Amino acid sequence: MPDLANTAYLDALNSEQRRAVEHGVGKDCIVGAPLLVIAGAGSGKTNTLAHRVAHLIVAGADPRRILLMTFSRRAAAEMAGRVERIARRVLGDRASIMTDALKWAGTFHGIGARLLREFAERIALDPAFTIHDREDSADLINLVRHDLGFSRTESRFPTKGTCLAIYSRCVNAEMPIEAVLGQFFPWCSGWAGELKQLFAAYVEAKQRQNVLDYDDLLLYWAQMVADPALAEEIGGRFDHVMVDEYQDTNRLQSSILLALKPAGRGLTVVGDDAQSIYSFRAATVRNILDFPAQFSPAAEIVTLDRNYRSTQPILSAANGVISLAKERFTKNLWTDRTSTRKPQLVTIRDEADQARYIVEQVLANREEGALLKHQAVLFRTSSHSGPLEVELTRRNIPFVKFGGLKFLDAAHVKDMLALLRFTANPRDRVAGFRILHLLPGVGPASAQRVLDHMTEAADPIAALAALPAPPR
Structure with a gap:
């Protein structure tokens, strides 16, 4: 029977956050109907989800029967820590015991890997399988590619990274290779037959070596x-x-979820449909x-539409952009x-002008008095920061880069x-020492001898040209 006598720990939540936290939790039941929480940017989504987990545990839910899936392991660890801190307000020292469960x-x-090891023998899988990361997977597909002779074709065959990306898109989006090539890799459309052959051989190689890649964990x-x-056995072990x-x-993850709780x-x-900006592993809004x-x-x-991070002028601009979406959940x-300050839309000619601006x-x-360390520039990806870094360096402005x-x-x-x-x-x-190390057969001792010889010569370049090349 749920213990709902003390809910003071929920008082800090706003009305919509509390509604999400308490959904399905009543005096007679703690397993409710399906719930979708549309959490706008800066609306306290993580705090709300942590409170929901804690509230379920306080109400009597068995933490061993709660399955919580996050975007990263770090997010999962942070969520577990928040749940313990919230539950401790009611359960005291018992909170750590409950959240440890x-x-x-x-x-x-990660959850898929655990379940596959547990059920391996039931699905004819060796439980001692190893898991390849993306780099390992690309190397294996490259070996198969070479064995099939595709690395020696007259016209250039797709690289190992591209081959793996095509394979991964087919698996995660549950799309045939022709559709994937036409929509995402049109320059590879002429290789559809060879890619099918490559992927079949790649799967055989993984099975022969008892290896699973990241896509296999979902597949x-x-x-x-x-x-x-x-599905009933696995889904039945989790109440929440x-x-x-x-x-x-992606579609594969959605199919897993619906199979567990049909x-x-x-x-x-x-989640938030307006924040669906990644195509990571074929994610789909x-x-x-x-x-x-x-x-x-x-x-x-x-x-959840109350924002705790920004000022209203910024949110008004964001709402204007979001409203242009053809299909969306309504929120404001x-x-x-x-604030009296409004965000600015600045149009510049190119990346160089952007950096200068x-x-x-x-x-x-x-x-005007703002310290350099109190100013920040945000980028879509780390690789986009190059022109600005060059301009900052040229102007002798110190900076710290986070994320790469x-x-x-x-x-x-x-x-x-x-x-x-x-x-x-x-x-x-x-500079010379670094460059010489790039040459095959040149180590620290050889590089030092070459540089010593050049330093003693009147014409360093002529002295370098006269030296015999290393045997390698």
Whole structure:
């Protein structure tokens, strides 16, 4: 019987957050109908989901029968920590014992790996299988590609990375190879027959070596729960299944979820159709848009639209952009944080102009009293920061980059700069040492001898040209 006498720990939630947290939890039951939480940007989504898990545990739910799937292992660990802190307000020291029992929290791939090892013998799989990461998988597909002779074709065959990306898209999107090539890899359309042959050989190689790649963790799981008896057994061990970032799931993940909870009872998914900006492993926004209608009656929808991060002018601009979507869940982000400053839309000619404009703004802000360390620039991906990094370096403005190496710190860039410096100044030993190490057969001792010989010569380049090449 649920213990709902003390709910003071929910008082900090706003009305919609609390509605999501308490959904399906009553005096007679704690397993409710399916729930979709549309969580707008900055609306306290993680806090709401953590409170829901904690509330279920406080109300009497067995944490061993809660399945919580997040986008990353780090997010799962953070969620478990929040759940413990919330539950501790009611359960005291018992909270850590209860949350320690929350063992089924992780990514789709991590949970899939655990279930596959447990049910391996039931699906004719060796439980001692090893898991290849993306780099390992690309190397294996390259070996198969070479064995089939595709690396020696007259016209250039797709690289190992492209081959793996095509294979992964076919698996995760549940699409035939012809459709994948036509929509996402049109330049590879002429190789459809060879790619089918390659993928068949790649699958055989994995099975022969008792290896699964990341895509297999979902594929085998989906095939396992396609068996109604296994689906009922696995789904039946969980009273509650919760999925975070549902807008970033793919068709394979959606099929797994619906197989585990076909009626939707105890199922909660959280996400935001307006934040579906990734195509990571064939993610599709259709999963979240179509979710309510998957069940009868339709899943309940709770919308979190109060933003705790931004000011209203920023949210008004965001609402204007979101409203242009042809198909979406209706929401209007709002906040009680006011401001007279409005966001600016700046049009520039190219990336170089963009970098110059940003640097000018940084310097202008500094003149007005804003410290450099109090200014930040956001990028869609780490690789887009190159032009700005070059401009900041040219203007001698110090900066710290989060999320990847600085452009000028990348090995291949440092190699090229070293070559240019060495060409301009053959007596630059640091640049010369780095360049010589790129040559086969040249180690530290050989490089030192070459540089010593050049330093002693009147014409360093002539001295270098006169040296015999290493045997390799």
